[in-house]
Amino acid sequence: MGEFDLIARYFARVIPELGHAGAGARTVAVGIGDDCAVLTPTPGHQWLVSADMLVEGRHFLSTVSPRRLGHKALAVNLSDLAACGASPRAFFLSLALPRVDEAFLAGFSQGMFELADAHGIVLAGGDTTAGPLNINITVMGETPTGQALLRSGARPGHEVWVSGTLGDARLALEVFRGTLSLPGAQFDEARLRMEMPEPRVALGRALRGIASAAIDVSDGLIGDIGHVLQRSGVGATLRLADLPRSAILGAQPEDVQQLCLLTGGDDYELVFTARAEDRERVIAAGRESGTPVYRVGRIDAEPGLRVVDGAGRPLALTALSAFDHFKT
Amino acid sequence: MGEFDLIARYFARVIPELGHAGAGARTVAVGIGDDCAVLTPTPGHQWLVSADMLVEGRHFLSTVSPRRLGHKALAVNLSDLAACGASPRAFFLSLALPRVDEAFLAGFSQGMFELADAHGIVLAGGDTTAGPLNINITVMGETPTGQALLRSGARPGHEVWVSGTLGDARLALEVFRGTLSLPGAQFDEARLRMEMPEPRVALGRALRGIASAAIDVSDGLIGDIGHVLQRSGVGATLRLADLPRSAILGAQPEDVQQLCLLTGGDDYELVFTARAEDRERVIAAGRESGTPVYRVGRIDAEPGLRVVDGAGRPLALTALSAFDHFKT
Numbered sequence: 199m200g201e202f203d204l205i206a207r208y209f210a211r212v213i214p215e216l217g218h219a220g221a222g223a224r225t226v227a228v229g230i231g232d233d234c235a236v237l238t239p240t241p242g243h244q245w246l247v248s249a250d251m252l253v254e255g256r257h258f259l260s261t262v263s264p265r266r267l268g269h270k271a272l273a274v275n276l277s278d279l280a281a282c283g284a285s286p287r288a289f290f291l292s293l294a295l296p297r298v299d300e301a302f303l304a305g306f307s308q309g310m311f312e313l314a315d316a317h318g319i320v321l322a323g324g325d326t327t328a329g330p331l332n333i334n335i336t337v338m339g340e341t342p343t344g345q346a347l348l349r350s351g352a353r354p355g356h357e358v359w360v361s362g363t364l365g366d367a368r369l370a371l372e373v374f375r376g377t378l379s380l381p382g383a384q385f386d387e388a389r390l391r392m393e394m395p396e397p398r399v400a401l402g403r404a405l406r407g408i409a410s411a412a413i414d415v416s417d418g419l420i421g422d423i424g425h426v427l428q429r430s431g432v433g434a435t436l437r438l439a440d441l442p443r444s445a446i447l448g449a450q451p452e453d454v455q456q457l458c459l460l461t462g463g464d465d466y467e468l469v470f471t472a473r474a475e476d477r478e479r480v481i482a483a484g485r486e487s488g489t490p491v492y493r494v495g496r497i498d499a500e501p502g503l504r505v506v507d508g509a510g511r512p513l514a515l516t517a518l519s520a521f522d523h524f525k526t
Numbered sequence: 527m528g529e530f531d532l533i534a535r536y537f538a539r540v541i542p543e544l545g546h547a548g549a550g551a552r553t554v555a556v557g558i559g560d561d562c563a564v565l566t567p568t569p570g571h572q573w574l575v576s577a578d579m580l581v582e583g584r585h586f587l588s589t590v591s592p593r594r595l596g597h598k599a600l601a602v603n604l605s606d607l608a609a610c611g612a613s614p615r616a617f618f619l620s621l622a623l624p625r626v627d628e629a630f631l632a633g634f635s636q637g638m639f640e641l642a643d644a645h646g647i648v649l650a651g652g653d654t655t656a657g658p659l660n661i662n663i664t665v666m667g668e669t670p671t672g673q674a675l676l677r678s679g680a681r682p683g684h685e686v687w688v689s690g691t692l693g694d695a696r697l698a699l700e701v702f703r704g705t706l707s708l709p710g711a712q713f714d715e716a717r718l719r720m721e722m723p724e725p726r727v728a729l730g731r732a733l734r735g736i737a738s739a740a741i742d743v744s745d746g747l748i749g750d751i752g753h754v755l756q757r758s759g760v761g762a763t764l765r766l767a768d769l770p771r772s773a774i775l776g777a778q779p780e781d782v783q784q785l786c787l788l789t790g791g792d793d794y795e796l797v798f799t800a801r802a803e804d805r806e807r808v809i810a811a812g813r814e815s816g817t818p819v820y821r822v823g824r825i826d827a828e829p830g831l832r833v834v835d836g837a838g839r840p841l842a843l844t845a846l847s848a849f850d851h852f853k854t
Contacts, residue, residue: 227572228676231757233609233741234574234667236674239567244555246562247650249664251620253657281561292579292620292662322575329581330658334620336577339562346564348556413561429559 201326204298205230208307209291209321222320225287225340235322237288243340248278251334258393259374264305266393267333269313271306273395274416275337276317277466280402281414283347284339286319292336294329317399345406347470352411352430356471358495359409359480361401363444364419365455367392368462378454384446395466400487405470408479412470418461420515423469424503435504436495438513456513460505471497529654532626533558536635537619537649550648553615553668563650565616571668576606580661586721587702592633594721595661597641599634601723602744603665604645605794608730609742611675612667614647620664622657645727673734675798680739680758684799686823687737687808689729691770692747693783695720696790706782712774723794728815733798736807740798746789748843751797752831763832764823766841784841788833799825 210230228236239245252271254260262270272289279286291310295302314321319337370388372378380388398414405412411426419441427434441459448455472480477493484491498504505513538558556564567573580599582588590598600617607614619638623630642649647665698716700706708716726742733740739754747769755762769787776783800808805821812819826832833841 228674232677233606234576234612234674236610236676237573237575238671239571239573241569243567245565245567245573247565247616247618247664247666248562249618249620249652249662251622251653251655251657251660251662253622253655253660256655256657278561282564284562288575290575290577290664292577292664294579294581294660324577325579325662327579327581327584329579329584329660332579332581332622332657332660332662334577334579334653334660334662336575336618336620336664338575343566346556346562348564349560425559 204303204326208303209324222287222318226320226322229320229322235288235290237322237338240340242343244343244346246279246282246284246339246341246346247336248275249334249336250274250278251332254331262393264302265309268306268309269394271333271335272310272313273397273466275335276313276319276397276399277395277414277416279337279339280397280399281347281412281468282339282341283345283402283406283409283412284341285403286317286337286339286399288320288322289314289335289337291321291324292334293324293326294332295326296328296331341406347402347405347409347412349411349413349426349429352426352432352471352497354432354497354499355474356410356497357474357477357493358423358434358436358497359470359472360442360467360492360494361398361484361489362467363442363447364415364465364467365447365458365462366444367395367464368458369447369450371464380446388446392464395464397466398468398489401468401484401489401491404483404487405480408476408483409470409472412468415463415465415467415469417463419469420460420503426469426471427501427503433498433501433503434495435498435506438505439508440492440494442490442492460515532631532654536631537652550615550646554648554650557648557650563616565650565666568668570671572671572674574607574610574612574667574669574674575664576603577662577664578602578606582659590721592630593637596634596637597722599661599663600638600641601725601794603663604641604647604725604727605723605742605744607665607667608725608727609675609740609796610667610669611673611730611734611737611740612669613731614645614665614667614727616648616650617642617663617665619649619652620662621652621654622660623654624656624659669734675730675733675737675740677739677741677754677757680754680760680799680825682760682825682827683802684738684825685802685805685821686751686762686764686825687798687800688770688795688820688822689726689812689817690793690795691772691775692743692793692795693775693786693790694772695723695792696786697775697778699792708774716774720792723792725794726796726817729796729812729817729819732811732815733808736804736811737798737800740796743791743793743795743797745791747797748788748831754797754799755829755831761826761829761831762823763826763834766833767836768820768822770818770820788843
């Protein structure tokens with residue numbers, strides 16, 4: 199099968215078929231099959247654009263099912279749109295494959311399109327080539343002009359919130375690494391969090407005009423909130439006991455919980471800040487989007503991140519650090 | 527050096543420094559450093575978006591200089607914008623590197639930014655990771671709404687045009703492959719065409735409202751014009767003798783010339799069609815953009831591509847075919 203057959207069979211769906219793709223389908227005036235895709239902006243909106251590259255052994259294990267991998271490759275990108283409060287519109291897939299593996303392509307495209315359809319986003323173009331397995335997706339969404347959630351808006355006195363639960367993806371990774379073990383059903387559940395993260399797109403959109411800053415947890419809470427603090431020129435204090443965790447993680451020893459909660463990547467929950475007087479609006483946004491949200495700390499004028507235990511004593515964070523793709 | 531230091535040192539230039547980046551700098555409201563870039567569309571315009579992934583040994587040789595590679599990685603993407611008549615605005619770089627190689631990064635980013643600055647396009651985001659060398663760029667440009675040059679507009683009676691010269695990049699590749707040899711200075715010149723293609727952005731923009739269809743020659747003339755014919759539902763006849771070639775290629779044996787002209791990829795010239803009554807406007811667009819343009823054939827109602835010799839006899843094209851990333 200050649201490159202063009204491959205695209206035609208697995209990736210070039212006719213856009214009008216996607217009645218449920220909604221706004222994304224209206225955005226894409228010309229999709230796959232020309233030198234460029236042609237996208238029509240919504241008047242009064244800005245574009246939010248992000249790119250994530252996934253490499254085997256680093257972002258996913260060779261044991262992952264192609265369908266879950268297709269889901270995850272798009273999910274991590276949708277999560278960046280979610281962190282900016284954007285409505286998904288179009289994405290571009292570049293795929294390097296060692297060989298044409300039809301079972302892989304069928305599963306991968308199925309997982310990717312299932313998630314795309316659920317979020318009304320359209321595959322509008324990309325590239326395929328032979329080479330070591332590499333998946334790059336560039337994703338595009340829109341917000342009304344000036345309403346994008348940025349990392350730079352946190353101010354002293356704002357409260358820090360987290361969606362969902364943190365740390366299960368890392369827990370699963372540690373099982374794969376052999377550093378701990380879990381009963382089968384618990385492992386399956388944690389593994390699902392690692393392999394099929396659900397981007398918090400609806401929450402991000404509901405937080406427009408409410409959250410003062412936001413980021414998604416991809417590299418670990420400490421590292422990711424650190425970006426917010428740096429861009430905003432502030433510090434923060436988080437209460438360890440308030441960090442939301444699953445029953446599975448909650449049953450682990452305290453040091454495992456800390457590691458997974460504070461440095462576990464791949465959760466793709468949102469961490470965001472909001473003014474204290476907007477507390478009810480945040481809760482309403484969580485309810486409206488069907489997403490649990492938890493108040494876990496506050497923004498300080500004093501630089502740096504502090505995580506305190508139940509007695510208000512700061513933990514030593516030096517041994518913990520965010521995942522860095524060139525440091526491991 | 528970690529991922530964030532790497533980005534800061536080689537890729538995160540402060541956008542206001544780029545006074546000459548013009549429209550691209552005005553487009554990018556928020557660049558590198560948040561979950562997404564925030565781009566402000568020009569009212570009344572559409573976005574043109576394309577992605578190209580480059581893999582070592584397939585799209586470039588390991589011997590290429592990092593600076594030339596940085597140029598080429600962006601150039602092949604700008605060429606897609608050129609083929610649509612788009613004005614470049616912003617691009618996103620995803621880079622997988624086996625290790626942090628500062629000499630590579632310094633050269634690569636220099637070559638990339640030199641070309642970016644020349645075209646007023648801004649690096650607005652991307653991703654870096656460890657992994658087998660892989661370069662993906664997603665490029666974004668704008669045209670006034672409805673003015674994008676597409677592959678689908680060629681009609682019987684339209685004339686076929688080519689910019690610049692074809693085949694030198696393939697000639698250089700054949701020298702690398704050892705199938706032929708060239709004197710040093712000629713090889714250097716052909717190699718420069720292969721390693722530092724100049725995307726025809728100004729010509730593409732000048733052809734808005736004039737060309738009825740366009741494509742860039744990346745995989746070879748026969749294959750690439752084939753996409754125009756397919757999308758337009760037409761055929762074409764090209765005159766071999768009129769295909770523009772350099773003095774270097776013109777001095778080669780006839781079979782080498784044919785191979786390089788008809789199937790040589792990596793030239794990144796534009797092939798486009800226009801109504802016969804627009805001939806003078808095409809010539810003016812070439813002059814205005816400083817790009818040589820040559821009339822090389824015509825669009826036919828009869829499907830298929832015919833290439834004829836000086837006596838009007840059709841060549842046998844069966845032995846020649848476009849480059850396919852999964853067929854070689």
